[in-house]
Amino acid sequence: MQQPLASRFKKDYYGGALLVVIGLAAVYAGVGYRVGELAHMGPGFFPVALGGLLALTGLLIAISARGDKPSGGEEAASHGHPGGMPDLRGCICIILGILAFLLFGEYGGLLPATFAIVFISALGDRDNTLTEAVLLSLAMSFIAVVVFWWALKLQLPLFQWGG
Numbered sequence: 001m002q003q004p005l006a007s008r009f010k011k012d013y014y015g016g017a018l019l020v021v022i023g024l025a026a027v028y029a030g031v032g033y034r035v036g037e038l039a040h041m042g043p044g045f046f047p048v049a050l051g052g053l054l055a056l057t058g059l060l061i062a063i064s065a066r067g068d069k070p071s072g073g074e075e076a077a078s079h080g081h082p083g084g085m086p087d088l089r090g091c092i093c094i095i096l097g098i099l100a101f102l103l104f105g106e107y108g109g110l111l112p113a114t115f116a117i118v119f120i121s122a123l124g125d126r127d128n129t130l131t132e133a134v135l136l137s138l139a140m141s142f143i144a145v146v147v148f149w150w151a152l153k154l155q156l157p158l159f160q161w162g163g
Contacts, residue, residue, distance in 0.1 A: 012065030019058025026051025093124030109159040114144040 026047050033044030097120035105113035118140040122133035148154040 013062050016058045016060070016062030016065060019061065020055045021058075023051045023053070023055025023058055026054065087126075089126065090124035094121050097121035097124075105156065107160070107162055110144060110149055110154065110156045111141055111158045113156075114141045 028051075030044040030047030030051055033047075034042035035044040035048055036042030037045075097117040100120055101113045101117035103113075104116045115137045119133050119137040122128050122136050123130075128136075145158065149156070149158055
C-alpha cells in the first residue's frame with residue numbers, strides 16, 4: 001500500500017531536517033576536540049566528518065521532499081492514525097532503542113547493545129514481524145562484531161557483566 005503524497009512529503013522533509021540538526025550537533029561537538037587533517041586525524045575528525053555527511057544527506061533529503069510538495073487539498077491528508085494523530089510508535093521505539101543501547105553498552109557489552117538497539121528500533125515499523133526484527137538484529141550484531149570489534153578493535157567488550 002503506497003503512502004499518500006502529503007504523508008511522504010512530511011516524513012521526508014522532517015526526517016531530513018532532523019538529520020541536519022543531528023549532523024550539525026555532531027560537528028559542533030567534534031570541533032571541541034583536535035580535528036587534525038586527513039593524513040594525521042585527530043579525535044574530532046571522525047565525528048566532524050560523519051556529522052557533516054549526515055547534515056549534507058539530511059539537506060538533500062529535505063530538498064528532494066520539497067520537490068514532491070503536494071498541491072491543493074492533498075496537503076491536508078492525514079497520516080498515522082485514522083483520527084489524524086501522528087503515529088508515534090516509530091519515534092518511541094527509536095528513542096527506547098537508543099536508551100537500551102546506552103544501558104546495554106555500559107553494562108552488557110557491544111553484542112547485547114547492538115542487538116537491543118536494532119531489535120527495538122525495528123519494532124517501530126509496523127510492517128516488521130518479530131521474526132524479521134530478530135533476524136535483522138542478529139545480522140547487524142554480526143556486522144558490528146566484524147566491523148567494530150574485530151576490524152577496528154573498538155575498546156568495548158563483546159560481553160561484560162556490570163559496569
